[in-house]
Amino acid sequence: xxxxxxxLIVILAAVGLGILWGIGINNKLVNAEENVKEAWxxxxxxxxxxxxxxxxxVSTVQGAAxxxxxxxxxxxxxxxxxxxxxxxxxxxSEANIANFQKAQDALTSALSRSINVVVERYPExxxxxxxRDLQVQLEGTExxxxxxxxRFNEEVNKYNRLLRVFPNNIxxxxxxxxxxxxxxxxxxxxxxxSINFEx
Amino acid sequence: xxxxLIACAVIFLAAPLWAxxxxxxxxxxxxxxxxxxxxxxxxxxxxRLRTFNDSTSNQILVIITPRLYGEEIIDLAVRIxxxxxxxxxxxxxxxxxxxxxxxxxxxxxDASIVTGKGLEGALPDAxxxxxxxxxxxxxxxxxxxxxxxxxxxxxxxxxxxxxYNYQNYQNEHARKRTPDDVAGNITLWLFVALxxxxxxxxxxxxxxxxxxGGDTSDDGDSDSSSSSYDYDDDDDDDDDSSSGFIGxxxxxxxxxxxxxxx
Numbered sequence: 001x002x003x004x005x006x007x008l009i010v011i012l013a014a015v016g017l018g019i020l021w022g023i024g025i026n027n028k029l030v031n032a033e034e035n036v037k038e039a040w041x042x043x044x045x046x047x048x049x050x051x052x053x054x055x056x057x058v059s060t061v062q063g064a065a066x067x068x069x070x071x072x073x074x075x076x077x078x079x080x081x082x083x084x085x086x087x088x089x090x091x092x093s094e095a096n097i098a099n100f101q102k103a104q105d106a107l108t109s110a111l112s113r114s115i116n117v118v119v120e121r122y123p124e125x126x127x128x129x130x131x132r133d134l135q136v137q138l139e140g141t142e143x144x145x146x147x148x149x150x151r152f153n154e155e156v157n158k159y160n161r162l163l164r165v166f167p168n169n170i171x172x173x174x175x176x177x178x179x180x181x182x183x184x185x186x187x188x189x190x191x192x193x194s195i196n197f198e199x
Numbered sequence: 200x201x202x203x204l205i206a207c208a209v210i211f212l213a214a215p216l217w218a219x220x221x222x223x224x225x226x227x228x229x230x231x232x233x234x235x236x237x238x239x240x241x242x243x244x245x246x247r248l249r250t251f252n253d254s255t256s257n258q259i260l261v262i263i264t265p266r267l268y269g270e271e272i273i274d275l276a277v278r279i280x281x282x283x284x285x286x287x288x289x290x291x292x293x294x295x296x297x298x299x300x301x302x303x304x305x306x307x308x309d310a311s312i313v314t315g316k317g318l319e320g321a322l323p324d325a326x327x328x329x330x331x332x333x334x335x336x337x338x339x340x341x342x343x344x345x346x347x348x349x350x351x352x353x354x355x356x357x358x359x360x361x362x363y364n365y366q367n368y369q370n371e372h373a374r375k376r377t378p379d380d381v382a383g384n385i386t387l388w389l390f391v392a393l394x395x396x397x398x399x400x401x402x403x404x405x406x407x408x409x410x411x412g413g414d415t416s417d418d419g420d421s422d423s424s425s426s427s428y429d430y431d432d433d434d435d436d437d438d439d440s441s442s443g444f445i446g447x448x449x450x451x452x453x454x455x456x457x458x459x460x461x
Binding site for chain 1: 455
């Protein structure tokens with residue numbers, strides 16, 4: 001009688017400890033995941049902000065004399081493609097991030113090309129305060145995107161490391177945590193970055 | 200899969216090491232690596248910025264450097280702001296004025312103003328570029344860095360003051376955080392009641408040699424909290440207190456600001 005109750009207590013204690021330990025790890029992963037999601041929302045915000053600036057840019061340039069529609073076809077196409085690629089914050093897998101980045105990076109380069117075209121083709125327009133302000137806003141948005149992406153990568157790095165360490169990986173596989181994707185430096189990063197926003 | 204991850208890790212960890220130049224934190228708000236200011240000018244600026252920091256908690260950091268080593272000036276300013284923690288934590292009210300002076304290797308000047316997240320509203324990018332072009336570049340063109348900085352500060356300081364005041368800062372800091380620790384401890388004690396308290400207590404204690412209580416306000420700990428990954432770190436509140444006598448407050452930057460070459 002006494003022996004069995006002692007055994008029972010020991011087993012209960014062991015199970016209790018195991019559960020506690022698992023909960024602890026689980027909570028750490030949840031925290032890390034929340035940080036990643038938060039960083040992701042910053043990334044999304046900043047990309048959204050850029051999306052919102054494009055119609056402004058188009059309408060500003062449309063007012064120019066001898067405006068050619070072709071100036072922005074590439075941008076509008078890239079924009080609609082980019083806006084169709086949405087990533088759920090709960091599914092930041094490598095494939096999803098890569099898709100998202102591909103669409104957004106295409107928009108980045110389309111945008112920089114068309115800005116250069118505008119500056120070349122419509123010198124009077126690009127000298128106006130309105131257009132300059134837009135340029136500043138676009139550049140600021142690109143800076144914010146870069147910062148948000150870097151922070152996101154940092155958080156993902158923390159999370160993925162936490163995930164892969166033993167014994168966390170056991171808990172993670174039971175609780176269904178999955179590795180998350182990074183932003184990579186875009187191909188021809190130097191080109192993309194040398195958007196000529198100089199005035 | 201694994202290789203990919205390792206490759207990623209290598210890229211993201213190693214890239215900053217060789218691509219970026221280290222700018223170790225100083226305890227000064229005026230850092231002139233290019234020697235464009237005289238001692239007297241430097242001291243007067245330092246005094247001005249310290250007074251501004253002490254009275255308003257807004258931290259304005261001035262950096263003059265001759266070379267960027269291929270880094271974008273905004274990226275560098277944001278990076279320094281983030282690493283040093285310019286501005287107060289939670290308020291993110293830091294401003295960095297980073298000027299790249301001309302030198303033989305990189306024969307162009309570049310002036311930038313970068314704003315902490317909390318000041319992006321008061322100092323939007325378009326405003327920053329105005330300040331740079333109207334206030335700074337005319338002086339910078341004459342290599343009069345002191346006048347450029349003074350002129351910029353004459354605009355920036357009052358603007359910062361409009362955004363919020365020291366009162367807000369104090370109120371903000373009066374609120375103590377009530378983290379998940381409390382909830383965690385309750386579950387712990389439930390299990391203690393089940394009879395395994397002793398063991399758990401010991402494990403917990405080994406993990407946290409000193410239980411994390413309310414934060415003491417003296418900046419005694421000189422943890423380098425930026426990159427070192429802490430396995431036991433439950434919250435992401437890093438105390439970025441510097442050992443210098445000003446102490447950067449741990450403010451953050453979201454990439455706001457503008458720059459212009461001269």
